[in-house]
Amino acid sequence: MFNRYTFILLASLIAGQSATADVDFNPLSDDKPSYLQSIPLLLSLQNINAQNQLSTPHVQELNNKYQVRSLFAESKSLPMVDIQLTFNAGAARDEEIAPGLYGIANMAAKLIDEGTENYTANDIARAFERVGAQFSAQAYRDMFIVKLRVLSDPKKLEPAVAMMLKVLNHSTFKKSSINLVLSNTQVGQKQIQESPSRMMNIMFYRALYGKHPYAQPIPGTQGSISKISSEQLQRFSQQFLVSQNLNIAITGKLNSKEALKLSEQIAGNLKQGEKAKALAQPVEKTSFDIRHIKFKSSQAHVMMGQLGTTRFDPDRLALEVANQMFGGSGFNSILMQELRVKRGYTYGAYSSFSFSQAPGSFSFSYSTQQDQLLDSIKIAHQALVNFVNQPIDKNKMQDTKAGMLRAFPNNYNSNAHINAQLGSxxxxxxxxxYLSIYPQLLEKITAQDVQNAIRKHLHPERLTIIVVSDQFDKKALEALLKQNLAPQFPIPNKEQIPKSVIAPPEKPVTDERAVFPDDVPASI
Structure with a gap:
């Protein structure tokens, strides 16, 4: 059993101070000799942080002769190779195959390893299993990602890569496989109807984006996927899963010469094709858009947000800092302080930005009791109004930046994470x-940078608000929101709303944080 001497010892060790200066060990020597034997082990804890410091991976730009961007990070710690092929072929491309054909990218990802003309799904699975390889494909809003993890031994690596290329080039997307996906989505549809948070998320994107390609759920809808044919899936593959619509990321136990040869093998053996065209610009709101989903429960769910900006916007890193301060840093965030700590309205409230090829979104969400619904929305909205209108707290901003810097090594603490960063x-x-210069970029961000960014990009006067609850008074909420706005945020005319950045830069950007994809498909 611990006694007070043990707690004093542990506390002093954690603080990095000498335990012997504060603790009298005489009472321990007769009664608990095992404590003395443990002291050297406890003292060794002081060295753990120093021993486990992660160094930033050195990323090499490979000169791929097929003009396919290829990034490589050598890692000698494991005899493994991680390969990520990132195609500009996410769910945003669905309707480029046929109008209303939502879910085609997602279905292509699910079915791509279900067979070719010469190999069945079992043949493909066994081919990867024989060499201990892991193959996967996943569709997101912007990206279609194929991953392969395999031993670096050429006897394992080469057949695994060869099978991956056969799958990408020759998938047949058979009707029987499509029917299996259709039957599975019937179960997913019922799960959505029983999940207020998932219904809320789908409604939010539809309300926010309207007719834009980002509006529909990544897996499509029951009605849209029932129209998808094998021919359309093959057309999607031939148009988008091609070399010139791709970038390659490689991490593992290879040298740069071997990595270049591998990248050229992949790029040279895929259909060459063309780059996907730029996505359309979503339409900005001019006022509040409040929508209600009736759901019988004592808990109400709320999501508020707006169009954000692109990954190419120079304000992106400042907005990352702003988001951490507002709702991305747990109990220290403004949202948590206002909604939970001060008032106990919710267990958790969080905000996030999604940065995409076309303008992404800024949103924050929480759940609360039905009788606290209107008050909680008023408080959350007022918190955003104040955050935009009032000066940034420089001390809190510095603490936020320090926390972001401490957390940044999590982005490259494994080969898989490193490779995901290279893909992004x-x-x-x-x-x-970018991974190497991130600390310097973050250090340069000032309170004025953050203030300028949020006043340019955050608009409390034209939020999209989704409420999932049993009862809801929309008019009462509109009145509360207008009280919050006056007089700082008059509702603008449509002509006064600035356009968001949509065009990718001609030169590489250096002021945005790389994160691997975080779009979670809705099961519909």
Missing amino acids: IGFYNQSAN
């Missing part, structure tokens, strides 16, 4: 050394 860097045209 390549896809969004960031500089190859």
Whole structure:
């Protein structure tokens, strides 16, 4: 059993101070000799942080002769190779195959390893299993990602890569496989109807984006996927899963010469094709858009947000800092302080930005008791109004930046994470050394940078608000929101709303944080 001496010892060790200066060990020597034997082990804890410091991976830009951007990070710790092929072929491309054909990218990802003309699904699975390889494909809003993890031994690596290329080039997307996906989505549809948070998320995107390609759920709808044919899936593959619509990321136990050869093998053996065209510009709101989903429950769910900006916007890193301060940093965030700590309205409230090829979104959400619904929305909205209108707290901003810097090594603490970062860097045209220069970029961000960014990009006067609850008084809420706005945020005319940045830069960007994809598909 611990006694007070043990707690004093542990506390002093954690603080990095000498335990012997504060603790009298005489009472321990007769009764608990095992404590003395443990002291050297406890003292060794002081060295753990120093021993486990992660160094930033060195990222090399490979000179791929097929003009396919290829990034490589050598890692000698494991005899493994991680490969990520990131195509500009996410769910935003669905309707480029046929109008209303939502869910085609997602279905292509699910069915791509279900068979070719010469190999069945079992043949493909066994081919990867024989060499201990892991193959997967996933569709997101912007990206279609194919991953392969395999031993670096050429006897394992080469057949795994060969099978991956056969799957990408020759998938047949058979009708029987499509029917299996259709039957599975019937279960997913019922799960959505029983999940207020998932219904809320789907409604939010539809309300926010209207007719834009980002509006529909990534897996499509029951009605849209029932129209998808094998021929349309093959057309999607032939148009988008091609070499010139791709970037390659490689991490593992290879040298740069071997990595270049591998990247050229992949780029040279895929259909060459063309780059996908730029996405359309979503339409900005001019006022509040409040929508209600009736759901019988004592809990109400709320999501508020607006169009954000692109990955290419130079304000992106300042907005990342702003988001951490407002709702992204747990109990220290403004939202948590206002809604939970001060008033106990919710267990948790969080905000986030999604930065995409076309303008992404800014949103924050929480759940609360039905009888606290209107008050909680008023408080959350007022918190955003104040955050935009009042000067940034410089001390809190510095603490936020320090926390972001401490957390940044989590982005490259494994080969898989490193490779995901390379995929994101390549896809969004960031500089190859982004991971190395991130600390300097973050350090340069000032309170004025953050203030300017939020006043330019956050608009409390034209939020989209989704409420999932049993009872809801829309008119009462509108009155409360207008009280919050006056007089700082008069409702603008449509002509006064600035356009968001949509065009990717001609040169690599160096001022945006790389994160691997976080779009979670809705099961519909």
